Amino acid sequence: MVATFEPKKDYKVVGTRPIRHDGYDKVTGKAIYGADFKLPGLIWGAVARSPHAHANIISIDTSEAEKMDGVLAVITHKDMPKAESKMVDLGEGSVNFKWASEKLMANKKVIYKGHPVAAIAAIDRNIAEEAARKIIVKYEILESVTNVVDAMKENAPIILEDLIGDDLGEKVHDTNMSEHIRHDFGDVEKSMKDSDHTFEGEFNMEMVHQGYIEPHNATAVWNEDDQIKIWTSTQGAFPARTQIAGILQVNVSQVKVTPLEIGGGFGGKIPVYFEPIAAILSKKSGRPVKMVMERTAIFETTGPTPGGKIKIKLGVNNDMKINSAISEIWFEAGANPGGMIGPAAMCIYAPYNIENMRIDACDILVNKPKIAAYRAPGSPQVAFAMESLIDELCDNLDWNSLDFRMKNASKSGTRRGDGVRFSKIGLEEVLSAAKASNHWNSPLGNPLPGIKRGRGLATGYWFNIGLKSAANLAVNSDGTVILTEGSTDIGGSRASMAMHVAEVLGIDAHDVKPNIVDTDSIGFTDVTGGSRTTYATGYACWEAANNLVNELKKRASILWDVNSEEISFNDGVFSHNNEEKIISFKDLASKLGDLGGPATSTGSVDLSSAGDGFGMHIVDVDIDVETGKTDVIRYTAIQDVGTAIHPSYVEGQLQGGAVQGIGWALNEEYYMLNDGSMANSSFLDYRMPTSLDLPKIDTILVEVPNPLHPYGVRGVGEVPICPPIPAIANAIKNAIGVRLYDTPMNAGRIIDSLR
């Protein structure tokens, strides 16, 4: 059975705000990120990329590049190990290594712009890049498709000839649709017909990118004994190892991945891009090879999260209850299958208790980069559609949209769209907190002449994953504890891991020294992603700390010559026989030399869920009705976070997620040209929000402890990107009286809607 925990209140460390352990390195420029890493004899790699989105490769001529001074190796698809075209289960997902390999280095055809066709290693970066320009490739250009509607047309060009689609269990050939799934419960048709009112809407969204500031990078050494060492900025050293080994067709034990500091990922640094290429270049050149990706390629070939089309129809009754829901989701997968339709289906109705519901969802290939996870992948898109339509029906029926959401709110036992029942959730508490918030109860105020002001709100949901984590502890003689773990720290997680341990051991958070280590130095640990890290790796840390307490009780039993089971441990103090004998953790640590030597422990978990998470955001916008310019002037993010281990970094997750959502809502998009290329593949034209585009982001942390975690932690990182898009859509509607159904809701669209 799954262990459950009663929440506590009187924590000593949990809920405090210590300075993060890695902070000093990061504010002084000493921290080593992937691109900062150097090895003796290091050379640089670069990639030659396809200028076309869809084309057959007729020939590749590498001779000019090979002749250049300073070039040490050139590779093409011929140098890539060949894998069978078959879905392989990796435990936490599945992969077809043939596709994964050909995504990184094109074989017979290129299927997205920027698709690598060759790679070069040279003595410096500039020579490698110049050599890449000398690779001559002849192409036969094919028609490309860059949106789901075109990709599903009768005569659409087929992107992957060996794709066998699954249409509700039936195999389909010659298709761009890799999968069509359906969930349905109750009698949707009848309940829809019987509803007092029905509303429907179609929502279209453009693809967007995670927009991490740090470029992808990798450094690789392929040694003569076929041991491969990789240093990289990754969200998961172990999943990276799995992918690298699969693509290179070697055993996982031949690959050691050392995760260096990582400059943002948001899901986009789970897939590998340069790591296998750098390894092959290293094998061929006999030198360590480093690669750093240019920003245009980051937009064109990595990351994005799907755009697509979402249709929803809702039936509601006069008692303000949702009676029936039908939806259809078409998501872009990019040029390889495996988009985000599963999570989208899980999330679309999650905040609402609906008896009769159906979801059809299709995963559709387009000539764009293969999508990667992006913060609650699939959920912001469906939240935009669902939460917009909820507001529309409330507007039409003159219902208070917050009251409506309360009336229909999911609670423990409610089924989500895929039929699975919720365990303990805090949606009602979140809605109550929103209703009581200062923001919701403040008047909108008067905008300047020519400006219209509006307020919107929306909910968001993410299920938060669990999975595998491991942690090791070792006691120092000065009473500090070394913590070793495998979750790359992308936003301050070292601190919360140390706090898990410190709370158990009754010591200060800074008496625990967290270290993130390579794949040869710790047990398998899944990605930093899925809002799982504080939950699952924290749980492993908690377990390791408890195991350490038991180990130390044994040592105290030697010291006191008593039975270790009679020793108790409270607030950092071991005691025996009602405190007749007592010794602090620190004092005992100093005596370990004579009590059996170093004390170590380990914790290892494989967890099912980090507890379902719900949030609600409230936003006020000002819109210049002559230009369509939208300014976010006030923002509040409210979320059930379970228990906030380090509240500052929990608030930071809410704020950061909200702002990514704001950018997505207003300006961010893949603006595609007819030739299948992205026109705005730079930070200049991709237009992520700057500090000047935002107000303060207020946060309200609602704590409904998750019974599945010893301290009640719920995943928090992903929920906050779900509400902003619909909240802004609803605020725009409130301001100008017109609803937008497409993202980005940029100035052009706003002006068009007013015409």
Add this chain to the structure above:
Amino acid sequence: MHPFAYLAPTTVKEAVEVLNKYGDKARPLAGGTDLLVKARANVWDLDAVVDVKNIPELNKINFDSEGLTIGASVACCHIYENEQICDEYEGIVDAASIIGGIQIQSRAGLGGNLCNGAPSADGICPLIVNNAIAIIEGPNGKREVSVDDFCTGPSKTILENGELLVSIFLPKPKENFGSAYTRFIPRNEMDIAVAAVAASVKLSPDKNIIEDAKIALASVGPTPIVAEDAAKSLIGGTISDELINNAASLAKNAATPITDMRGTIEQRKDLVEVLTRRMITKSIERARG
């Protein structure tokens, strides 16, 4: 990036010689904020980059009885930090303080902005409405060209190979003169104009009649556009909403935008009308003091 040599002449003559020697394989480097981006994107394969910041004439801000001379490599920050420029050339300051962010403004200047010749350049339209003259030296000597005529197409200018923009001359503003520049961008900084408008007016002594006016549009054509009809419609008119609205509508007609990732034809034309109205109004406010 194609490897290039770095040359740092200290006189205009030297710079012209070396630019002439390399032809289109060399470019002057002032702020570098366009040059290095283009070199890195392989738009240009340069053999030499000629850093012109060590040439005294190109670094100077000089006021005399005729007007203001701004060296071609003077960075934006030196323009908006100069109190006299802020007093007399407000439209120029509007532009200098929104090009890029603070980091870009430490390096980029109006000279480079002009030579880069982007249709969306923030610096060119305010120069136009201030009747600026480009002072150019080349292998055949010195010439002066009105900024109105400087750009000939996207990233194309009247500069010949070997020619160097030395400075920009701005005539001293007349009494009751005011200028203003704004652009529409989706973000609040760090963005490229979807459409932009500069305007200047010279008012009668009673400040009720527009005696002279100039309007220039950016990002709505292959080059900055001088909206002559719009300006003419203002001249001699008594200030009124109708007068301004009419000029704005004429400016809209002068715009010849395309639809691209930054905006549509319709959106851009509408923006020109809105921004022209706002900039004429602002110029009048400034002229009235």
Add this chain to the structure above:
Amino acid sequence: MSSSKINKVQISTKINGQDYDLLIPPYMSLLDTLREIVGLTGTKEGCLDGNCGACTVNVDGRIVDSCLVLGPEVNGKDVNTVEGMATPEGLHPLQQAFLEEAALQCGICTPGFLVSAKGLLDNEPSPSEERIRHWLAGNLCRCTGYDKIIKAVQKASK
């Protein structure tokens, strides 16, 4: 043409108060000069086109994107990077405030923000929130939503 045919150039520059004589390729950016030649990797590469501010350094009292400056251009100049902010006595108040306010998550943009913010506070010790937001608009952060960064800069202001 391969880079080996272009002669390297010698520059003398002061970096974080220390004199350096460096031999670099003439086309090498200040960013790469710092990272690859001098070994100061605190200055980060983000976009190489001046749109993220991760590579912000201070040259002669002005903040610049070091990806858009050539190494040879800083000959005779005074360059300051994030590595020069702390002293043997301790962190710069901005660094301390960033830690206390949790103004960093992944930390890749942090050096650029710190150098930019220092450029502001060196000249304007008490900027308004609006001024701080305007000054920092050339620095992108994708993690924090800027809220805690602004608070940290306010905290380090006088």
Add this chain to the structure above:
Amino acid sequence: MAIVFVPYALRKYCEDKNIVEISATNLGELIDNLEIRYPGTKAHIIEDGAIKPGVAAVVNHTTNRKGLLEKIDDDSEIHFINAVSGGIY
């Protein structure tokens, strides 16, 4: 008996039912018993002796972590849904 929520694609094998009741002590046994009652179902869930790539088995509230060995109680409900991490690689 445990309640199995029949995935839409498998309903044609299950007399068009969306819920069926199967008794079993663990997930592997449940899938075997489902196949006995409704032939054709197993091949959609199991491949090479394990749950297929891309399929996630949910027992009660959350994705199970013990594969075919996951214990099933009489009041358990079982869902076969798309694996969440399908998009990871």
